[in-house]
Amino acid sequence: MWAPQCCGASSGAARAALWGRPVRPAGYPRERPVDSAAAAHFSAMGVSVSLSAESLEVVPGEEAVCAVTVRNTGTVIDQVTVDVVGPAAAWSVVEPPTVNLYPGDVGEVRVYLRPPRASQPGAGPVRYGVRATSLEDPRGSATAEGVVEIAPFTELRVRLVPQISRGSRKGKHKVDVSNLGNVAVGTQIGAVDPDDALTFDVPRPAVVASPGVVTQAKLTAVPRSKFWTGQQQVKPFQVVVQPERGPASTVEGTFEQDPIVPRWAAATAIAALALAVVLAGLWFVLVKPAVKSAATEAAATEASKAAAVSASDTGNGSSSGTASDVTPSPSASTLAKPPKKAEPGSPGNPLLAPISFRIQTNAKPSNKFSPFVSPDQPKNKPLDVTDLQLQNPASDSGFLEIRRGDDIIYASGLDNFRDLPQAYVTPVRYAKGQQVTVAIKCSNPAPEKRPCTAAVTVVGRTA
Incomplete structure (x- = not known):
């Protein structure tokens, strides 16, 4: 099979270059070698x-x-x-x-x-x-x-705060239950009184004390009997905390009962009473005799003066006077008597009570005066008239007189006024038994011949 050759490279390198893979440099190891000494050390x-x-x-x-x-x-x-x-x-x-x-x-x-x-x-x-x-x-x-x-264990510590309470009706406390153990403990809180002189109120008697926690409960000590006065009474008691397991924990407490009326109040009352007795004694022993002696001396002085005046008057009289003409001097006891109260309206007893009343007239036409008085004016008291208000609203004709007994205080024709005020700088005095009288002689013409209805308002002071 034919394979391409490139620049004299080996067939492996040529194939790597052809397919784009990197060529490992000469002498580069295929894997990182392991330190044989270190490997032997860790494995050992x-x-x-x-x-x-x-x-x-x-x-x-x-x-x-x-x-x-x-x-x-x-x-x-x-x-x-x-x-x-x-x-x-x-x-x-x-x-x-x-x-x-x-x-x-x-x-x-x-x-x-x-x-x-x-x-x-x-x-x-x-x-x-x-x-x-x-x-x-x-x-x-x-x-x-x-x-x-x-292992579980229980250890309770009980503290009463305050340990001593004081009052006349009740004492308030707080019970602190500290759980020093490592498990939660249910407890019952109560109190006992060896003398049976107290009752106890615990609103939350059953409490669960958690480990490391202080649980608090209220306790009130109430005396069975109360007293108003006397010495303070000391009443001991004992708070008992009973856990579910183990012995009970106790703590001592005391309630100091005071009387309802505190001792300082009784002492203050006694001191005030003693002070009143001392002041009364000083009055009767020192002050009253001094006042009486001063009054007696003043009366004797006045008697001496009166006797001297009487003797002088007797010496200046005619020689033909007899002993019966000599006025006997008043005794000291007579002069020592207090003077009688001044009559109302006198300088020593002025009239101060304000008063006002109205005198309404209704006089028929006549040639004579018709008198009118008010039932509201005092009859047995003196009267000082300071102001008069004359009114003639119907425009009547005739004459008006204001009288004090037989004396005419004021006179005017009815035709001269409709509403006329009259003031006095010096009040007009009416003695006891005298009355303010308004006399009207009505002259309204015919044919009506209607009556005259003038009125007078009197303002003043009385006793």
């Missing part, structure tokens, strides 16, 4: 590890021991490091941590598992691993796995 190393027991049990706070066998399966001397991996590494110790082994030799180390007596780790199985690492080939480590069973 090896380590294995095994546990004496794959499952262990341990109580928190104590330890469990596991024997670990380490074998050098290689052909060179090696140093092997043993450690624990997983959650148990934090509370595990390996002794010794390293072993030197000849080829084919076996070494033994011990792993001590020591979980703490705490809420962590929790109760139950915990998986762990024991790792053996070769110094010559760190990548070529071996691991054996095991399981350690953590």
Whole structure:
């Protein structure tokens, strides 16, 4: 069969060039050679590890021991490091941590598992691993796995906050239940009083305390009897927390009961009463006699003055006067009497009560005056008239007079006004029993001869 030739190349090279494949340079090896010394070295190393027991049990706070066998399966001397991996590494110790082994030799180390007596780790199985690492080939480590069973335990710590409460009606507390164990525990909270003087209210008596958690419950101590006054009463009691398993935990508490009326209030009342007694004593012992003595001296002075005036008047009288003409001097007891209250309307007792009333007239035509008064004006009290308001809305004809007894205070013709105010700078005084009288002489013409209906409004002051 014919095959093309190119530039003297061999048939193989020619075919490669023809089909476009690259030509391997002369002397280039077909495969990368392997370092025979390195390959022999790695193949000569090896380590294995095994546990004496794959499952262990341990109580928190104590330890469990596991024997670990380490074998050098290689052909060179090696140093092997043993450690624990997983959650148990934090509370595990390996002794010794390293072993030197000849080829084919076996070494033994011990792993001590020591979980703490705490809420962590929790109760139950915990998986762990024991790792053996070769110094010559760190990548070529071996691991054996095991399981350690953590035993459950319960430990409660109870605290009462505050430990001592105080009040007259009740005392409030809080019960803190701390679970230091590694399992959840259901508890019942109660309280006992050795003297049966208290009752207790626990709104949530059943609580579940989780591991590592502080659970809180309210407790109120209420006294069975109350008292108003007296000394404070101290009443001890005991809080009991009973778990589902194990003994109960207790804590002591005290309720200091005060009287309903505090002692400071009673002391204040006694002090106020004592002060009132002292002030009353000072009044009767010091102040009242001094006032009485001053009044007596003043009365005696006035009596002496009156006697001197009387003697002077007697000496200046006619010689023919008899002893019966001499006015006896008033005694000190008479002068010491308080003066009588001034009459209403006098300078010492002015009229201050305001008053106003209206006098309406209805006089028939006549040649005589017809008097009119108001039933609203006081009859047995004095009256000071300060203002008058005269009104003649019907334009009546005639005459009007305002009288005080027989005296005419004001007079005017009805034709002179429709609405006329009259003010007095000095009030017009009407004595007790006198009345303001309006007299009308009506002169309305025929043929109607209608009556006169003028009116007067009186404004003033009375007693």
